[in-house]
Amino acid sequence: MLLTRVYSRLTAWRDDDRGAAMAAVMALLAVSLLLSTLVASSVVTATGVTSSARANVQSQAAAEAGVAAARAGLVAGTCAASGNQYASASGATPRYLATIWVPLGAGWQRGCPANLTTQVRILSTGYASAAGVAGNSAHDTSHLEVVLSSATTPTQINATGPAVYAFSATGFSGGGSLVGVEGSNPAILIKTGDVDCTGGADGDTDIVVANGNLKVAGGCLISGNAWASGSISMPGGPDIGGNAVASAISITGGSEVGGSVWVTNGISMSGGASVGGNATAASIDFANGGTVNGNVQVTGLANFKNSGTVGGNITAGTLTFKSGGLVKGHAWVYGATTLDWGSKIEKNLRTATISQPNYSSGLVGGTTTVASSTANSSPYATNPSAPTAPLVPDWVDFDYDPSEWEGFTVKTITGTTCSYAQVVSAISSAAGSKVLINALGCSRGISISGSDVVTLTADTAIFTNKLSLSGGGGFTASSAKRLWLITPDETDNDQPTCTSGNNSYSISGGFSFSTNLSVMLYTPCDVSLGSSTTFRGQVFSGQAGIAGGATLGYVAVGLPGVDLSTGQETTVSASEIDRAVVSSRNVSVGN
Secondary structure (H helix, E strand, O other), rough: HHHOOOOOHHHOOOOOHHHHOOOOHHHHHHHHHHHHHHHHHHHHHHHHHHHHHHHHHHHHHHHHHHHHHHHHHHHHHHOOOOOOEEEEEOOOOEEEEEEEEEEOOOOOOOOOOOOOOOOEEEEEEEEOOOOOOOOOOOOOOEEEEEEEEEOOOOOOOOOOOOOEEEHHHHHHOOEEEEEEEEOOOOEEEEEEOOOOOOOOOEOEEEEEEEOOEEEEEEOOOOOOOEEEEEEEEEOOOOOOOOEEEOEEEEOOOOOEEOOOOEEEOEEEEEEEEEEEEEEEEEEEEEEEEEOOOOOOOOOOOOEEEOOEOOOOOOOEEEEEOOOOOOOOEEEEEEEEEOOOOOOOOOEEEEEEEEEEOOOOOOOEEOOOOEEEEEEOOOOOOOOOOOOOOOOOOOOOOOOOOOOHHOOOOEEEEEEEEEEEHHHHHHOOOOOOEEEEEEEEEEEEEEEHHHHEEEEEOEEEEEOOOOEEEOOOOEEEEOOOOOEEEEOOOOOOOOOOOOOOOOOEEOOOOOOEEOOOOOEEEEEEEEEEOOOOOEEEEEEEEEEEOOOOOOOOEEEEEEEEOOOOOOOOOOOOOOHHOOEEEEEEEEOOOOO
16 A cells, blocks of 8 residues: 555656646747747838938938939039929939929029029929838938029139220320230231231231221231231331231231231232242232242232242142242242243243243243143142131220229229329238229329339229320339229220310320339220330230330239120029028929
């Protein structure tokens, strides 16, 4: 019995232990399942958060790219053409859509800015290339609003334009000269009228007469090139150092063109006249001598009346000699050739017909070929084309507008004839800053003379209806400065309008400008530089003359907002400026 009870007790203990183990195993299994669920949930959540962050970066970057595209479109002026919206290329990822808005009352409306006076709003929506997963789609798109400022148009003062521009010219006489400074290439541009360069004037420069004739006479020397829409005449000894281009040219006496000559009509030469290069024209007439050192190429008659020399070859429609004349090279004549005693072609002649005196052997040094030349072009017609003339722009109507003079302090002086003391006081009150002096209220302009010297402390612009500078007075500065002396043209008609009471600029009597000043003289009236006046800068005027020993050293200065080389405005338009950002934020609603 005892043994039976012991066995029963042991068996009960064993069964109890198995139950406890099973419970422990089940508990461990439950914990494992719970941990697996938590890990899986964490993985899913992390993947969703990561994909959402990625989508946010992509969509935000795409929205910013849309803003950049819209701003570039504004600058390029394509807003209207694009329907005031800019979209990424088809198939591009990430992609964007940006639209441009302008103010309407207290709100905004789709459209393009008419000018710089209003703000501009850009609304850009960017789309992620990879959307968020596990329900994380909030950042698949980003909406970015950027407001751009209104702006003022910056005005540039570009150093442009010729040494002298005159809408019409009074001539150059009395020993005045024009020279380049620091490698500059000075030019005199005349828009309308005939020009007489006489009386000892000279210049290291080009000259262009856009609508008129040019007479180079007396002691005048043009060391550069000369262009004229009409004729160029060179009587009695004056020279053109470079090329000459015109409708016709007459060179007599000892006058010389150092370069080549191109004319649409005829060339007339006599005496000791010479052309250093080639001659290209419709005809050429050696009336009584003259020399072309290069080749002659004319479509019509080449006429040697008594003498005359061509140093190279000649190509002509017809060729006639009478009592002399020499061609040192070959001759190619499309029509008739007439030879005479004393004439000579040193090399070959080809001509359609020939007429020569009896027993005239030796007039052609080479071979004479009589045959139709019309089927073949002359191998000697190799003269280059004429050089292109510098552009002579239209007149620039430049009025008084302080907004164009950025950074300049405006000072106003008034009176009858405003004085040296008033100018000095205006400069002093600007305290070393750039100064714009409005002297248009001075009914008789500004007069500076005697020993009065105005010292500039900064760049200075003076607007006056009349300017009289004479005696021992002057302008000076301790360092390089710019000085503008301007009579405004208030009539916008592309013509110089010299109104009643606006008299010419007179600079004479030894009035001086220090060599560190660059000076612009602008007036729709007349500028006359005389009596040994010397300054560095440029002249833009209705009429101009450099006379009486005056010397202008060309340095381009320019005027604000205009290119004096082309006559075009340089102030940018509303679609050509990058506005500043006023605000940038993400918004909840897109395009």
